[in-house]
Amino acid sequence: MKLLTTAAFAALAVLACPAEAQDAEGDLQIKLLGTGVLPDxxxxxxxxxxxxxxxDTQTEASDAFVPTLAVAYFVSDNVSIETICCITQHDVDAVSGLPGAELVSNGTLIPATFTAKYHFxxxxxxxxxxAGATYFxxxxxxxxxxxxxxGVTETTLSDEFGFVLQAGADIPIGDDGFGITLDAKRYFVDTTARWFVGDTLAIETEHDLDPWVVSVGVNFRF
Incomplete structure (x- = not known):
């Protein structure tokens, strides 16, 4: 937790620095990305x-590879606010205790995410x-x-708020606003899993999801 707090203050300190140029204020940047979602x-x-x-039962969530749309609004030439749009799907399997047992199938997730970024x-x-916030x-x-x-008839995963750290780079191609993007995010978010037999709660467990989300693709700024 101390590491997260330090990182958050560092990111906010960077974002608080005055922008060096204002001529791009109001710019939008659209990114089309291929994304790997790698949860715990x-x-x-x-x-x-x-x-x-x-x-000794322990579990892990499956990775997913999905297309992603990201939209950033530049409030100045150096500072932007970004949101992403994607849907990912994951299974949860036991890796010890009940190795190989599928416990959750086709968990479909919208990771609503907003980040504030400082560009060099x-x-x-x-x-x-x-850095920013997410809602799973x-x-x-x-x-x-x-x-x-x-006899399990229903399985649920709780919706949760979380925290995000982000780093990456845009590589311009020519002078027309096109470029290549490399991006990595680390999410810090949990969920509560519940398995029901009829109306009876049979199992309830807490899980660290904490996925790495890595992307590569193209961008256009206008």
């Missing part, structure tokens, strides 16, 4: 367990750093194949 998914605590999970102009390379909204979650024989 480890269990941090077991709150309810009437099934009797093995004591190094000529042929325009790196940036940023699970729009569909299905019971995993291994849970259905146990």
């Amino acid at each position: 998914g480890a269990i941090t605590s077991v709150n309810t367990d009437i099934v009797g999970l093995p004591a 102009d190094l000529g042929d390379l325009e790196p940036y750093v940023g 909204w699970w729009i569909d979650v299905e019971p995993g194949a291994a849970t259905i024989p146990l």
Whole structure:
């Protein structure tokens, strides 16, 4: 937590620096990206367990690779506010205790994200750093194949707010606003997983998701 707090203050301090140029105020930047979403998914605590999970049960969430649309508004030449649009889908499998057992199937997520970024102009390379907030909204979650024989009828993952750190670089191509983008985000967000048998809560566990989200693609600033 101390590392996160230090990083957050560092990012905010950078963003607070006065912009060196104002001629690009009002600019928009559109990015079309290929994105890898690489979550953790480890269990941090077991709150309810009437099934009797093995004591060493541990889980991980599957990776996903999706297209992403990002839109940034430049409030000055150096500072922008960015949001992204994507939908990712993940399974959660046991890696110990019940190795290979699918516990959550097709968890479909909208990671609503806003970041404030500070851009450095190094000529042929325009790196940036940023920080922001996210809301993980699970729009569909299905019971995993291994849970259905146990009588599980419903599985849920809780929607949660979280924190995001971001770094990347835009590489201009020519003078017409086109470029290449390399981007990495680290999310810090948890979720509570629940498995129901009818109306009975059979299992409730807390999970660290904390995904790395890495992207590469093209951008256009106008």
